[in-house]
Amino acid sequence: MKHSEAKSRIIETASSLFYKNGYNSTGINEIISEAGIAKATLYNHFKSKEDICLAYLRFKDTRFIKDIETFATTKPKGKKQILAIFDFLQLFFQxxxxxxxxxxxxxxxxPKDxxxxxxxxxxxxNSFIQLIEKLVTNNLEKIKTEDISSLSRKIYLLYESAVSExxxxxxxxxxxxxxxxCSKIIR
Amino acid sequence: MKHSEAKSRIIETASSLFYKNGYNSTGINEIISEAGIAKATLYNHFKSKEDICLAYLRFKDTRFIKDIETFATTKPKGKKQILAIFDFLQLFFQxxxxxxxxxxxxxxxxPKDxxxxxxxxxxxxNSFIQLIEKLVTNNLEKIKTEDISSLSRKIYLLYESAVSExxxxxxxxxxxxxxxxCSKIIR
DNA sequence: ATTAAAAGACAGACAAGTCTGTCTAAGTTT
DNA sequence: AAACTTAGACAGACTTGTCTGTCTTTTAAT
Known part of the structure; x- marks a missing residue:
């Protein structure tokens, strides 16, 4: 469908620019010129810049969750599948x-509001934390049900700081x- | 000295606004109107907005390092002094x-560049990591010299994710x- | 099959507002 | 008198979003 093709182009271009240069630093004009579409077309698919921002976040998230899950579950079952998220990050970092x-x-x-x-x-x-909980549940036999949440949150914190730092x-x-x-707390 | 009093007012006002509403969302006009000074006065003390940004970062950091160090070192020596940084953060969060x-x-x-x-x-x-290293060195007798850096970095990662998350x-x-x-890895 | 209509994309002018930084002119302090 | 502060006009460059009018393609009706 041609309709969604233009929309896809906008999302991909905007995502790349927002991620590289920042949301506020990327203007609508930059998006349309890079995507090679007209401004009216953009505003035909999205009612505002904020709307594009939402699409950008969802676009990034959908791909991320899919990729990291695929990456982890192709590793041998056990602790390696949990540690795999850091190997994934290493590739992402490089x-x-x-x-x-x-x-x-x-x-x-x-703005804050x-x-x-x-x-x-x-x-x-939260859905990323749930993914970690799933990995923990499936790969640590000895884990007690009541410990899953706390352990997953700790792994989540480690992952997040690894990204930003x-x-x-x-x-x-x-x-x-x-x-x-992480390897020490899951043994 | 009147000179530095105006400058201090600018730094304090800008810091509060930058931190609350963001750097890009805070305009020069907002700063001068809140600080109650004229625009020409501002540009008499700072050559650009970026210059004010630098002053803001240094202002926040100076106070932070002083406050967290004071907070930690008034706690009983030992592991509690290390864990104190999280208690400090709890107060900060509240x-x-x-x-x-x-x-x-x-x-x-x-911009990235x-x-x-x-x-x-x-x-x-990096100076915050050094502060943690100092706390680790002074409060963990059994720590080996070659382990200080790695342990401090881990504590740093935990602290940073605690802040942002x-x-x-x-x-x-x-x-x-x-x-x-943290309490588990310093025992 | 031919014609009509609808839909979407195009370029780009435009409004209305934002921003930083400069400058003038008047007032105040030392 | 010199130095600083004030308010605010101003330039020039940005921003998002609207709107006009043209062109092309797809769909529907006859």
């Missing part, structure tokens, strides 16, 4: 377009240290 | 003006989980 966490970036840029964007981001983070310092020791600590 | 980490916020807003700001932020984070989710479990995990 990719030349790595630019930290899009959620943190975006939430830092929008923007609940639409904030809710979307919290939703994404490797980005901030432009080195990968945060990923290595986080993985190392 | 304060009504808590708004996450100013470094992360700022780095998310500025702004090295002046980026260097300042990396410098601040408690801010993001608007709850304090990240602080509690981070402190709990």
């Amino acid at each position: 990719a030349k377009d790595f630019n930290g966490c899009w959620c943190i970036k975006t939430v830092s840029e929008i 923007n609940e639409v964007i904030r809710n979307e981001i919290q939703k994404q983070k 490797s980005h901030l310092h432009q080195v990968d020791w945060p990923i290595k240290e986080a993985k190392h600590l | 304060a009504k003006d808590f708004n996450g980490c100013w470094c992360i916020k700022t780095v998310s807003e500025i 702004n090295e002046v700001i980026r260097n300042e932020i990396q410098k601040q984070k 408690s801010h993001l989710h608007q709850v304090d479990w990240p602080i509690k989980e981070a402190k709990h995990l």
Whole structure:
């Protein structure tokens, strides 16, 4: 369908620009010129820039969740599947377009009272925690049910700091240290 | 001296606004009207908005390092002094003006190639890691010299994620989980 | 099959507002 | 008298979003 093709182009272009240069620093004009579409077309598919921001966040999240889940579950079952999220991050970090966490970036840029964007981001983070809980449940036989949540949250914290600190310092020791600590708490 | 009094007013006002509403969302006009000074006066003390941004970061950091060090060293010596950084964060979180980490916020807003700001932020984070190293060295007798750096970095990662995640989710479990995990790795 | 209509994309002018930073002119303090 | 502060006009460059009018393609009706 041609209709959704234009829309896809907008989302992909906007996502790349928002992630690389920031939400506020990316203007509508930049998006349309890079995507090669007209402004009227853009506003025919999205009612506002915020609307594009939402689409951007969802686009990034959908791909991320799919990719990291695929990556983890192709590893041998057991602790390796849990640690795999840090190996995934290592690859992500080495990719030349790595630019930290899009959620943190975006939430830092929008006004504090923007609940639409904030809710979307919290939703994404919670579904990532759920993914970790699934990995923990499936790969640690000895784990007690009541410990799953707390352990998963700790792994989540380690992962999140590994993302933002490797980005901030432009080195990968945060990923290595986080993985190392993770390996100690799941044994 | 009147000269530095005006300058201080600008720094304090700008800091409060930048931290609360973001760097890009805070205009020069807002700063001068809130601080009650003229625009020409502002540009008499700072050559650009970026210059004010630097002053803001340094203002926040100076106070933070002083406050958290004072807080920790008034606690009983031993592991409690290390864990104190999370208690400090708990108070910080409960304060009504808590708004996450100013470094992360700022780095998310500025262009990627702004090295002046980026260097300042990396410098601040490294000096915070040094503070943790000092706490670790002084309060863990059994620690081996070669383990100090790695352990301090892990504690740093936990602290940083506790800040940003408690801010993001608007709850304090990240602080509690981070402190709990920290207590386990320093025993 | 031919014609009519609808839908969407295009370029780009435009409004209305934002921003930073400069400058003028008047007032105040030392 | 010199130095600083004030208010605010101003330039120039941005922003998002609206709107007009043209062109092409797809769909529907006869």
